[in-house]
Amino acid sequence: HFVSCDLLGRIISLCWHPSGTLIAAGMMDMIKIFDAESGRATHRLLVERGVGASKSREVVVWSIAFLSDHTIISGDSAGKVQVWDGLTGTLVRTHLVTKWDVLALSSSQDESSVVAGTSEGTVVQFQFLSSNVGQQDKEWVRTRTFKNHSHDVRGLAQTDTAVVSGGMDTQLVVRPLLDKVEKNTQESALRKIAFPHRSLVCCAKKTGLLLFQFPDHLELWRLGESNGHGSPGDSLPVKRKPEKLIQLKRKVCTNVVYLNRSAITL
Structure with a gap:
């Protein structure tokens, strides 16, 4: 059983580290990393609030991805996708992707790609790439923005060749990643599955x-x-x-x- 004495506040999102030994919890204005065996918090990551009038409002950490190399990626109500070093608890980079909320995150199987769903109906892709050709150092770079939804994107998944998204507009969208599929095939076609199937x-x-x-x-x-x-x-x-x-x-x-x-x- 996992019992923690360090939980002072609501937990909005959770993600296990692939090793099964750590848990990252998204809360109000912060992310906490817990040791799964002891239930104790090992790091507390403070999330920056928005700018202007929104600076007075608490930031909700809606979604978290916890990668094998201990990178933590978070999406929040201030419209930010943030990259953290989970070993040191430090912020590596901030991407401001929307004026509203980043509601969902999903990483690919090989952890080279992360997609974020927003309340504007967009899906934003980030890839772990070298900033210059020939360099070994890599960073998380924003590469694509898809607009296939009219309302909140609440659910995301990545396959080997596509991004699957769904949300409040009741559509399931299969968006092919054209760098992963051959062109002019069934896999390269955008597919929309409308829900509900009941009559409107x-x-x-x-x-x-x-x-x-x-x-x-x-x-x-x-x-x-x-x-x-x-x-x-x-x-x-x-x-x-x-x-x-x-x-x-x-x-x-x-x-x-x-x-x-x-x-x-x-």
């Missing part, structure tokens, strides 16, 4: 009502009427046009994520 249109057959679910509002329509009856494919004269009865807009910055079918069976 509900019908109340008896009353002739349709309810449409959009990401930020709902629309209730009454179906039009025609004179007479016909067979499928026939064109009938319209007696009454379709009518929009209600449009309900959200009041806060959230999405319409679920709708019960019984909502319009009135």
